[in-house]
Amino acid sequence: MLMELVIYLSVFGTLCWWLLVLLPWRPWSTREKIEISVHNKAIFSEDLSNITVLIPARNEGPYIQHTLRGVRAQGENVHIIVIDDQSADDTAEQARQCGIQVLSGTVPPAGWSGKLWALEQGLKKVKTHYTLLLDADIELVPGIVSELRRKASNENLALVSLMAKPPMDNFIECLLMPAFIFFFKLLYPFGLANKAGSGIAAAAGGCILVETQVLRSTGAFANLHDALIDDCVLAAHIKCTGARTFIGLSHAARSHRGYHELRPIWEMVARTAFTQLRYSPILLVICTLIMTSMFWMAPFAFMFSSVWEVYLVSILAWAAMFFTYAPTLIYYQRSPLWVGALPIIGILYLAMTWTSALRYWQGERASWKNRRYESKTNT
Secondary structure, eight states, rough: OOOHHHHEEEEHHHHHHHHHHHTTTOOOOOOSSSOOOHHHOOOOOOOOTTEEEEEEEEEEEEEEEEEEEEHHHTOBBEEEEEEESSOOHHHHHHHHHHOOOOOOOOOOOOOOOOHHHHHHHHHHTOOSSSEEEEETTEOTTTHHHHHHHHHHHHTSEEEEEEEEEEESSSHHHHHHHHHHHHHHHHSSSSHTSTTTTSSSOOOOOTEEEEEEEHHHHTTTTTTTTTOSSSHHHHHHHHHHHOOOOEEEEEEEEEEOOOOOSHHHHHHHHTTTTTHHHHTTTHHHHHHHHHHHHIIIITTTTTTTOOOOOHHHHHHHHHHHHHHHHHHHHHHHHOGGGGGGGHHHHEEEHHHHHHHHHHHTTTEEEEEEEEEEOOOGGGG
16 A cells, blocks of 8 residues: 555656646746847946946855945946945945945844845935846846846836856755756746736846836835745736736856855755745645655656556656756756756755744744744744
8 A cells, every 4th residue: 555655656746747847838948048148248338327236235244345346347337335234244344445335224123124124225225217136145247237227128127137146166056056946947937927917926136127116116125024035026016017027047147155065055945945835834745745756756666666667657757857957957057967966955955945844833934144033923
C-alpha cells in the first residue's frame, strides 16, 4: 500500500513537471528581459533630469558607494536621494562623500515596514515624472536607466522592473541563487504579469522605474505599508488602475551583496516564504506534497520499483526538470549540469518555507535588519 502511494506521488510529480513545460505562458522561459546593446553602453550623457532615484538604506555602508557610482554613470542631471533608515553604521557618511542628498529617516510608525517608511519619506521630495526605486546593493550598468525609461515611454508602461542578477561567485550562490529566480518566475510568471488584464502582477523591488503620478494616485507606500512582498503588491495596485506593468530579467542590474554561506540565503527566503502561501497551513501542506513529489518522488521513482514504467516516470521527470531549469542556468552562464542538484535545492527551499511558517506560528511574521515584525497570531 505504501509503495503504491509512492508510485502514485511519483507519477503526480512527473505530471506537474510536464504541466510546467506545456503551459502556454512558459513560466520557465527567459524571453522577458531588458539588456543593454553595445551601442547603448556608449551613451553616458543622456539627460535624466525627469528621473529621481530613491535609495532606502539601512546599514549599507559596505555597498552604498558602489551603488551610487553606478547610478551616477547613467547620465546627466539625475536626481538621487538616499534615505538613511536609522543605520547603525556609516551608511549616511558614505553617501554624503559621494555628494548625494541624504535624508535622515525617522522611526517607522506602528504597522510600517522600515523600507516602505523610508521610501514614503523620500517620495515627498520627488518632483520628477519618473521615480526609480533602487535597493542599496544594486549595481546598474551604464545605459540601463535610459533603456528603462525608453521602454516605459514607447510601450506606455506605468511601471518597469528588473530582476537583478544575483551573485554567483561561490558554491552556495551557484547552488541556490539561479533557483531563487527560477522559483520566483514559477510563482509570478512574467508572461502573465506583463499581460494587460491578467490577474497576475509582479515586480522586483531591487530596481523599479515607475511614473511618480501613478505611484501617488494609488496611495503610494501608505497602501502597502505593512506588506512584506511589497514589490509585487505595488505592481498589483498599479495594474488594478488599468495601467500596464513589465518585469524582466537583466544582466544590466546586478546585486553585489554576496552570500558566503547558507544562513543569509536561508534568512532571506524564510522572511517571506510563508507570506507567499498567505499564511495558510493548508497551502503549506499542499506545497510540501507537490515539492516532495516533484523534487524527490518523481526523479527517484526508479528506486522504488524495477518495473520499466516506473523507470520511464523518472526519465520523463528528469527530462522536464532539465527543459524547465536549463534556460535560467544558461541565461546566467551556469552549467546545465546544475539541474542535477534540483532535488537538493527543492528540499532546501521547502525547509526554508517551513522555517518561515514555524516562526510565524511562534509570533514572528518576519525579521530583517534587526527589526522584528510580529505575526497576527501575536498581536
